[in-house]
Amino acid sequence: MNWTEPPCPWPEPRRAAACFSVDVDAMAPWLWQHRTALPDTLAAREHRQYGMRAGLARMVAMLDRIGVRGSFFVPACVAEDNPTLLPGLVERGHEIALHGYFHELVAETSDARFTDALERAIDFFVAQTGAKPAGFRSPAWEMTPHMLRELRRHDLWDSSLMGHDLPYTIDGVTEVPVRWDVDDAIFFKFLEPGDRPPRLTPEVAEGWRAEAAATVRAGGLFMLTVHDWISGHPARVEMLEALFADLAADPAVWVATCGEIAAHHADRTDGLEVALDPLTAIDERGPFHG
Numbered sequence: 001m002n003w004t005e006p007p008c009p010w011p012e013p014r015r016a017a018a019c020f021s022v023d024v025d026a027m028a029p030w031l032w033q034h035r036t037a038l039p040d041t042l043a044a045r046e047h048r049q050y051g052m053r054a055g056l057a058r059m060v061a062m063l064d065r066i067g068v069r070g071s072f073f074v075p076a077c078v079a080e081d082n083p084t085l086l087p088g089l090v091e092r093g094h095e096i097a098l099h100g101y102f103h104e105l106v107a108e109t110s111d112a113r114f115t116d117a118l119e120r121a122i123d124f125f126v127a128q129t130g131a132k133p134a135g136f137r138s139p140a141w142e143m144t145p146h147m148l149r150e151l152r153r154h155d156l157w158d159s160s161l162m163g164h165d166l167p168y169t170i171d172g173v174t175e176v177p178v179r180w181d182v183d184d185a186i187f188f189k190f191l192e193p194g195d196r197p198p199r200l201t202p203e204v205a206e207g208w209r210a211e212a213a214a215t216v217r218a219g220g221l222f223m224l225t226v227h228d229w230i231s232g233h234p235a236r237v238e239m240l241e242a243l244f245a246d247l248a249a250d251p252a253v254w255v256a257t258c259g260e261i262a263a264h265h266a267d268r269t270d271g272l273e274v275a276l277d278p279l280t281a282i283d284e285r286g287p288f289h290g
């Protein structure tokens, strides 16, 4: 239990931070889901191709227009299938970071397979861009102690967990926290009839604007996460442009990439650090005397 307010973690004179992050999943989750045999159907795969054909370019043009650099988390297989993707993002000054090789879901991936995928993804980024990526985001935001150890071994920061409003260090790894409530998938993802109907863009715009304003007042980090194939439509890009143009115009807000935020946290000596203490299951705690 911590009763004290943490010191302002942002570079003076900034009092809050915001980051525009994009998980460039494209076809990867569909390919992972059907990794043993691909179905002979077109709807979902065409839907997901929208990002690489139209949505991502519209989103990047918007960021360039308002002078905001985004953080793009790219499964290596997406970069493999779209060879101009990583070089094009780097050329425009955006950040690229790891997001699995095949968007491997943690519950379906052994420790050994994770290690292999991480190493192969790093090698692939180096081969395509000439530079080692500095950060990682887990597919679907699940993590394990093994994954944290591997990130530490490769000196990578992480952006997958939600243990604080502010960047923190967990088991020696810099964590730039995410939030489900400012992720486009839970509001807009709709793949087939029967899925929960998507929310209307103006409704989400109002909610995210309120979240951003409260986060800025509280001195926190507004970490938005969107996807190439979900938020690249015109109304959603317009909504994101208005939101981030306003954040970028606020002198109190540091609009930065995930990597800049991670590096700033790593340089501090007064940031929050947590250890990954083992928990004890209830039945192993001894007899219950209540």
Ligand SMILES: [Zn+2]
Pocket (backbone or CB within 6 Å): 023, 025, 099, 103, 138, 139, 140
């Ligand atoms: Zn993803």
